[in-house]
Amino acid sequence: MKREFLANLLFLLFINLVIKPTYLFGVERVVQNVVTENLYGIYFSILNLTLILNIITDFGIQNYNTRYIAQHPHLLPKYFSAFLLTKGVLSLVYALVLLLVGLITGYLWEYPGILLGMTLCQVLNSMVMYLRSNIAGLGLYWIDSLVSVIDRLVVILFLGIPLWIGYYEERNFDIQWFVNVQLLGYAVGAIVSFAIVRYHAGPIVFRFNRLRILAIVKAGLPFTLTFILMSMYTRVDAPLMERMLVDGREQTNIYASAFRLLEASNVIGYLFASLLMPMYARLLKVGGDVKPLAHLGLQIIWSGAISLVVCTIVFRENIMTSLYTNGSIYSANILGWVIVSFIPVSGVYIFSTLLVAQGSLRELNRVYVWGVLLNLGLNLWLIPLHKALGAAEANCITQILIFAAQLYLCNKLMGVGITWIQAMKFVAMAILSVGVASLSWFYLMPTLNLWAFLVALAGCGIIAFVVRLINIREVLGLLKTF
Structure with a gap:
């Protein structure tokens, strides 16, 4: 599998x-x-x-x-x-x-x-x-x-x-x-x-x-309720902002420009979920062990997520001013908050899919109910204070807590979680990635611009192999069997 x-x-x-x-x-x-x-x-x-x-x-x-x-x-x-x-x-x-x-x-x-x-x-x-x-x-x-x-x-x-x-x-x-x-x-x-x-x-x-x-x-x-709750805590911020603020349309436009990069990143997460759902379901039906598949999926997706998030934060102002005519430090800071949420979101794709395949929808929906209430409360509090930046902050906090709750559920119900060795490798990769991305930004910007970002991204990707989050021998061994 x-x-x-x-x-x-x-x-x-x-x-x-x-x-x-x-x-x-x-x-x-x-x-x-x-x-x-x-x-x-x-x-x-x-x-x-x-x-x-x-x-x-x-x-x-x-x-x-x-x-x-x-x-x-x-x-x-x-x-x-x-x-x-x-x-x-x-x-x-x-x-x-x-x-x-x-x-x-x-x-x-x-x-x-x-x-x-x-x-x-x-x-x-x-x-x-x-x-x-x-x-x-x-x-x-x-x-x-x-x-x-x-x-x-x-x-x-x-x-x-x-x-x-x-x-x-x-x-x-x-x-x-x-x-x-x-x-x-x-x-x-x-x-x-x-x-x-x-x-x-x-x-x-x-x-x-x-x-x-x-x-x-x-x-x-049961699947309907899951979808409703997920849609509410991920999509309610834009309509709220557009209606709550005097300059709501302008703020929504700025937020959309940053959120687009999260959507682009989520393409990867959705691909993992679409592949893992039927595979999880088949393994669970025959009594197979889903832990190796879940661990492999998490290690691959977080290797990419950590690399992308770190590089995007370091280069956030350059990204926004290059992509958009109204790019600014303000929109760059919004991007920083928005993109951080990709790490917990990508983890959610791994573990929520497993909970759905296993049929633990009641427990999953309880998490999402609390997520909706938390996100709504944070948006009502932070949007009037910080406008689009407040919506980004609310989104990030909500996603982190929802991922933590799902991780707890998977560990409790199926014994699937993150091992201490994996956790240390993720932390090591994040620290080393900050160093690589910062060096690339300091020495290659602004003369190379896009290439500086790509060099940083490639360097962070190599770190995933160095800390053995992705085992090159295992990957090559699997590829040889095709």
Whole structure:
């Protein structure tokens, strides 16, 4: 299982580290720079609102289905049509709820195109995620990897290239164009993923069975609560900021520019979770030991996370002023707080996935309830005091405490945690990485700029091998068996 995990992880990283960062920094960042600040802040607030409510269209089906199909792949043909019909019904409910919220908040009257467009985007995205859960559950990880980047690839081709060649330089860029191209990308992704699952599931016959739909919704309910709570403590800050502050739209825009780098980093964490969920589920079903797989995953992801976080903090001002026209020391400090949270967030991807695969949702949801209350309280306290910086501080504190609680649960319920040897290696890597990154910044900046950051990142990566967080012999041994 470790060999399978490593092989698919390398392929996933290659695909996603080419496409998704290109989208985030080559398209989304450029869009933010060419539209007015306030308008992008509105877009970011609406996006977070649609993501918070997106659980209605998913209702835990994705995680439940990934776990279920991974353990019983032969049942896909039997239940696929019922799950698909359930998704359609839930998507309709989601759209109606979001329109109601749009009426209450005023977004539907002020920005109907953005709200309606993002609603359809999330409906299609949720459908793609469900279809991908079937692909991953069948063990077709490399196909799932390719499907995962289709939507971003479409945006790059149809919007990114025109932006790069200066097509919009003499035109007032309308953010609605950005929404529409995203919608096209999700539609293409949905069509392709449906065709793949349809091939493996066989003929589809839709029969509206109310009891079966209710049974699916009931089965996904524990996963639903998990998703709702996670969305609330990770996405509530932007809408709060936009509504609480006089300059809320401007602050939301600044926060979004820093948060984008965390989103880019989270691509890696999500890849780990998407691979580990079906593997954990299969191991647990046959009574296998999940500890080696969890330890390997944590060591690999934290080797990258520590390197990235340390280098980003050291170079934070240079990063923000280089990427954004409104970059400043203030936005750089926000980035510093935001990026620190990537270390606990990446750990959450390892341990929360294990808790979900093991079925410990009640315990996990208790952690998230406290996380939501803590995050809401911190945001209400810190946003009026420090504005966007306060939201970043609240996010970081919340993520650290949630990771600590999940680590405690995994250790208590399954005996899976962080060993003292691992902990010492992580600390040693962090200390050495600070030294390497600082030396690179001091001697290579500002003449080399980007290269100074890349040199620092590479140096920190080498440290992971030096302190043996990543065992080169083990990696080479696994690769030789492919």
